[in-house]
Amino acid sequence: MRKYFSVFLVAVRSTMYKIMGILILMAAAETILFWIQLKGIESGIPLSLEELVRISRISLVSGAAFLAVCCILSLVGYEMSGSRTRYTIQRLSVKEEAVVLLWALNSMIALCIFWAAQLGIVLLLSKIYIDFLEPVSFNRQTIFLAFHRSGFLHSLLPLEETSRVLRNVAMIFGLGIAAACFAQKQRQGQKGIAIMVLTALTVVTFSGDMGKLGTDIGIIAAFLAAAVFSVYSIFRTEANKE
Amino acid sequence: MLEIKNLNKSYIGKQALTQVDLKLEAGEIIGLFGENGAGKSTLMKCILGYLQYQGQILLDGEAVTRKNIARLSFATSEHSFFPNLTAGAHKDFYEMHFPDFREKRFRGLMEFFDLSFQKPLKSFSTGQKNQFEVILALCQGADYILMDEPFAGNDIFNREDFYKVLIGILEPKETVLLSTHLLEEVENFIGRAVLIRHGQIVGDVSMTELEEEGKTLVGYVKETYQYKADRVSRALSDLTDEA
Numbered sequence: 001m002r003k004y005f006s007v008f009l010v011a012v013r014s015t016m017y018k019i020m021g022i023l024i025l026m027a028a029a030e031t032i033l034f035w036i037q038l039k040g041i042e043s044g045i046p047l048s049l050e051e052l053v054r055i056s057r058i059s060l061v062s063g064a065a066f067l068a069v070c071c072i073l074s075l076v077g078y079e080m081s082g083s084r085t086r087y088t089i090q091r092l093s094v095k096e097e098a099v100v101l102l103w104a105l106n107s108m109i110a111l112c113i114f115w116a117a118q119l120g121i122v123l124l125l126s127k128i129y130i131d132f133l134e135p136v137s138f139n140r141q142t143i144f145l146a147f148h149r150s151g152f153l154h155s156l157l158p159l160e161e162t163s164r165v166l167r168n169v170a171m172i173f174g175l176g177i178a179a180a181c182f183a184q185k186q187r188q189g190q191k192g193i194a195i196m197v198l199t200a201l202t203v204v205t206f207s208g209d210m211g212k213l214g215t216d217i218g219i220i221a222a223f224l225a226a227a228v229f230s231v232y233s234i235f236r237t238e239a240n241k242e
Numbered sequence: 243m244l245e246i247k248n249l250n251k252s253y254i255g256k257q258a259l260t261q262v263d264l265k266l267e268a269g270e271i272i273g274l275f276g277e278n279g280a281g282k283s284t285l286m287k288c289i290l291g292y293l294q295y296q297g298q299i300l301l302d303g304e305a306v307t308r309k310n311i312a313r314l315s316f317a318t319s320e321h322s323f324f325p326n327l328t329a330g331a332h333k334d335f336y337e338m339h340f341p342d343f344r345e346k347r348f349r350g351l352m353e354f355f356d357l358s359f360q361k362p363l364k365s366f367s368t369g370q371k372n373q374f375e376v377i378l379a380l381c382q383g384a385d386y387i388l389m390d391e392p393f394a395g396n397d398i399f400n401r402e403d404f405y406k407v408l409i410g411i412l413e414p415k416e417t418v419l420l421s422t423h424l425l426e427e428v429e430n431f432i433g434r435a436v437l438i439r440h441g442q443i444v445g446d447v448s449m450t451e452l453e454e455e456g457k458t459l460v461g462y463v464k465e466t467y468q469y470k471a472d473r474v475s476r477a478l479s480d481l482t483d484e485a
Contacts, residue, residue, distance in 0.1 A: 002338055002339075003338070003339050005338065006334075006335050006338030006339040007335075007339070009334070009335065009338070010324060010327065010331075010335055013327055013331045013334075013335075014324065014326045014327060075326070076326075077324070080325060080364070081325035081363075081364040082320070082321060082325075082371075083320075083321040083322065083323055083324070083325045083363075083364075083371075084318070084320045084321065084322055085322065085323070085324055085325075086292075086322075087290075087292065087316060087318060087320070087322035088322045088323065088324070090290070090291065090292055091290060091311055091314070091315075091316060091322075092308075092311075092339060093308050093309070093311060093312055093339070094308075094339075095308065
């Protein structure tokens with residue numbers, strides 16, 4: 001177990017600080033943009049929370065941060081700076097399939113942290129919004145309604161829309177495996193494009209409106225198919241080497 | 243003992259190794275010499291299981307598998323570490339993964355070569371990367387340490403320091419197979435020289451034998467390769483005539 005944990009930690013160490021840095025930058029950028037817009041409405045008619053989130057371009061910042069995170073996760077074990085990491089990986093007492101799966105697990109955890117951090121930031125900004133407004137300008141359901149009306153906010157916190165929760169889980173699962181496979185493919189002289197396709201798909205479809213069950217099912221199917229194919233390719237490649 | 247029996251390796255359309263038989267006894271320091279493309283790296287990669295091959299490679303009578311692979315370590319000028327990680331993170335990783343990791347030796351060598359524990363390895367110079375690559379191989383706790391041109395890019399002082407340190411720290415059961423072109427530099431440091439040419443072992447001699455015969459390593463290599471001393475002058479003469 002210690003050997004597996006040591007391999008897992010390689011991925012954690014390669015990504016943790018960089019992802020933390022991105023999250024801090026993302027939080028700072030989103031807060032500043034939100035605050036600028038919030039100050040702008042001081043003398044005018046108060047905007048709704050979802051409108052304020054929209055004009056603050058928070059989803060854009062989030063998308064950029066998400067791309068950066070996916071990039072960092074894909075580079076774990078990637079051969080660069082003239083180093084051939086395959087020579088170390090193939091010399092471990094843990095099989096390369098296990099190495100890839102452990103690094104996929106790290107990617108999934110990192111993406112969960114990203115999701116949680118983005119949710120935490122928008123909830124905090126919602127609190128700032130409420131504190132900023134006159135008491136007559138909001139009610140108990142202001143935040144709830146904003147998360148109901150905004151596709152971006154709703155997808156971050158889908159509450160009872162199970163299909164959206166499952167879609168997000170499928171996204172994290174698929175992206176995690178595809179990210180780990182990207183470097184594995186490169187080590188074997190191939191190209192792994194699944195992570196790029198899934199990242200683009202996530203950016204394009206993440207902020208979908210609520211109640212789109214068919215779309216959610218389609219996305220779940222696409223991500224699970226990509227994940228299953230990637231896992232299959234990991235084991236197929238290793239079997240061919242044997 | 244690491245035993246290589248009737249090893250053959252071919253790439254598409256090219257025979258890289260032909261009927262290689264070699265025994266590496268525990269505690270030996272062996273120099274592996276040959277021209278570029280002679281098969282030195284291929285031989286090492288076969289031993290480590292990076293390449294598929296025909297024949298047998300046995301480590302104390304057993305095939306090299308994941309169960310005993312930790313008994314082999316590898317330092318290459320291509321580098322095998324994780325460039326995004328620091329030296330400290332590598333130490334932690336090796337310590338956890340390889341139960342026989344030599345922590346004291348690692349700290350001593352890091353200090354000796356004045357390498358940073360905190361900087362990512364990608365920020366190291368080529369010479370420092372080579373040093374770190376060799377440090378990892380020496381500290382893994384392996385019985386057989388394979389080094390493929392580990393000092394390419396290091397200056398002469400640096401290399402000499404390394405030879406001295408290496409002789410001083412190796413324990414009796416540790417075996418080193420060192421592939422290099424720097425014949426004169428390692429002459430006094432190795433105990434045995436193996437020559438490979440066109441994928442075949444063409445020479446295998448102990449340094450004691452050479453000494454008794456009054457030969458130098460360079461002389462032995464030239465003799466084995468049937469090096470023609472007048473090759474350069476003839477070529478120059480031809481070229482001059484042509485001009």
